[in-house]
Amino acid sequence: MRARIVVRLRPGILDPQGTTIQRALDGLGFPEVRDLRVGKVLDLTLDETDAGRARQRLDEMCRKLLANPVIEDYTCEVLDGEDGGRAR
Amino acid sequence: MRFGVVIFPGTWSDMDFHHVISQVLHQPVEYVWHRDTDVDRFDCLVLPGGFSYGDYLRAGAVAGRSPIVGALPGFVARGGLVLGSCNGFQILCEAGLLPGTLLRNDCLQFRCQWTHVTVEQTESPFTRGLRRGQVLKMPIAHGEGRFHADPALLRQLRERDQVVFRYATEAGEVTVGANPNGSAWNIAGVCNEDGTVVGLMPHPERAAEATVGSTDGLLLFHSLLGSLVENGSVLGR
Numbered sequence: 289m290r291a292r293i294v295v296r297l298r299p300g301i302l303d304p305q306g307t308t309i310q311r312a313l314d315g316l317g318f319p320e321v322r323d324l325r326v327g328k329v330l331d332l333t334l335d336e337t338d339a340g341r342a343r344q345r346l347d348e349m350c351r352k353l354l355a356n357p358v359i360e361d362y363t364c365e366v367l368d369g370e371d372g373g374r375a376r
Numbered sequence: 377m378r379f380g381v382v383i384f385p386g387t388w389s390d391m392d393f394h395h396v397i398s399q400v401l402h403q404p405v406e407y408v409w410h411r412d413t414d415v416d417r418f419d420c421l422v423l424p425g426g427f428s429y430g431d432y433l434r435a436g437a438v439a440g441r442s443p444i445v446g447a448l449p450g451f452v453a454r455g456g457l458v459l460g461s462c463n464g465f466q467i468l469c470e471a472g473l474l475p476g477t478l479l480r481n482d483c484l485q486f487r488c489q490w491t492h493v494t495v496e497q498t499e500s501p502f503t504r505g506l507r508r509g510q511v512l513k514m515p516i517a518h519g520e521g522r523f524h525a526d527p528a529l530l531r532q533l534r535e536r537d538q539v540v541f542r543y544a545t546e547a548g549e550v551t552v553g554a555n556p557n558g559s560a561w562n563i564a565g566v567c568n569e570d571g572t573v574v575g576l577m578p579h580p581e582r583a584a585e586a587t588v589g590s591t592d593g594l595l596l597f598h599s600l601l602g603s604l605v606e607n608g609s610v611l612g613r
Contacts (some may be wrong), residue, residue, distance in 0.1 A: 302479070305484065353437065353438075356455075356470065356477055358477040
């Protein structure tokens, strides 16, 4: 089953990369952009058929390695689970 | 005192540390591969700088879950000492052996320059021979060295005397201008509650011979060896 993990910097953590990109967009004629933040998307395939168990494992992966709880939040999404959990 | 210098894929300062420990300090030292977990023959393990695993995911994230880092809590519990510099500091934070974390420099530049730091605590074996407020000149070379901790943790670090070094001017004034990366409270180095694990962004091993411009980095090692002499054995094993 396919899954997607999104890791984001927590609110309030300075994101100089995001600020720089926002400034570049402003220079290109997009002055309406606000609060641009850079995160990470991890797409993966799991050898697992149970969506509930998959979510549990994804959560464990995030806590152990994929996100740093000091600075980051994460969301996990099962994209094509057998429980009909088609997220899109 | 027996030193081990840990090598991860992508470590770059291992030979510098090995050189300083063996050729300048004349202490026994071995390289230790990141898959090794048998480390009890050492008194002090050094995690050098570099770009372990290419800084993939986050600086120090993958190395922070390697077998040798998994062995560190036991090593420290048995009285072992750990020094992490630059990427070694990032690895120790990622592994939860040191508080806080290190983020992209606020200037977005890779900073390779001399810095001055003040000594903020002198209880750790690495700083026992130093004076509070003493200024050390050591270089930095990193893109992700901005120390971050939330306000509650920062307060706790200050109260528990876990802030070891702060970026300052040559005269020892802690100023915004002396902060090369935007670190919270100008923090350049911290330790665990016992002071037995110390991490810092500057490179003491690159300030250990007059010919490179400073010998202040040696003071951390002298402090360490002095602690050993004072106590008979740092480890009490």
